[in-house]
Amino acid sequence: MPKNYSSALDKIRIENREHIISQLKTGDLVKIKSEILPIIYHYGIIDITPEGIFILHNHPDKLNSKGGNIVREQFEKWVKRKDIVSVESTTLNTQQIDELEKALKDYKYDFINFNCEHFVNFAKNKSYASPQVIRWTSIVAISLLVYYLIRNKKI
Numbered sequence: 001m002p003k004n005y006s007s008a009l010d011k012i013r014i015e016n017r018e019h020i021i022s023q024l025k026t027g028d029l030v031k032i033k034s035e036i037l038p039i040i041y042h043y044g045i046i047d048i049t050p051e052g053i054f055i056l057h058n059h060p061d062k063l064n065s066k067g068g069n070i071v072r073e074q075f076e077k078w079v080k081r082k083d084i085v086s087v088e089s090t091t092l093n094t095q096q097i098d099e100l101e102k103a104l105k106d107y108k109y110d111f112i113n114f115n116c117e118h119f120v121n122f123a124k125n126k127s128y129a130s131p132q133v134i135r136w137t138s139i140v141a142i143s144l145l146v147y148y149l150i151r152n153k154k155i
Contacts, residue, residue: 027092043120058119060109069109
């Protein structure tokens with residue numbers, strides 16, 4: 001790929017990212033690629049205050065003052081060097097986000113039962129759901145079944 005083509009794509013990517021960030025509103029749900037694997041996503045909720053743009057999210061490696069994993073941090077720190085996959089608008093306001101944070105502050109991260117996707121889906125529609133966990137659990141289960149069948153010469 002010619003060097004100037006690559007730099008043009010980088011310029012578009014940076015401008016698009018800046019545009020997306022400039023359009024964020026309180027209550028927006030943001031989906032980014034995970035640091036661990038680019039096929040896994042991390043989610044958070046935007047809260048814009050006079051102090052800046054913050055993200056409320058559930059992270060296994062971070063603790064809040066109550067010992068739970070729901071944390072609030074500067075958006076730029078959270079999104080640094082990660083691709084923004086999508087932004088979904090909601091009707092959540094700062095007061096609702098603060099209440100949600102207080103109510104769930106004691107909860108510990110659990111990949112299967114309370115991960116970042118469970119958290120934002122609960123905030124959005126009061127449903128503890130994680131399609132990502134269902135998808136990956138299904139893939140692993142099917143893979144193990146196929147391995148078992150091949151290994152035991154059933155197929």
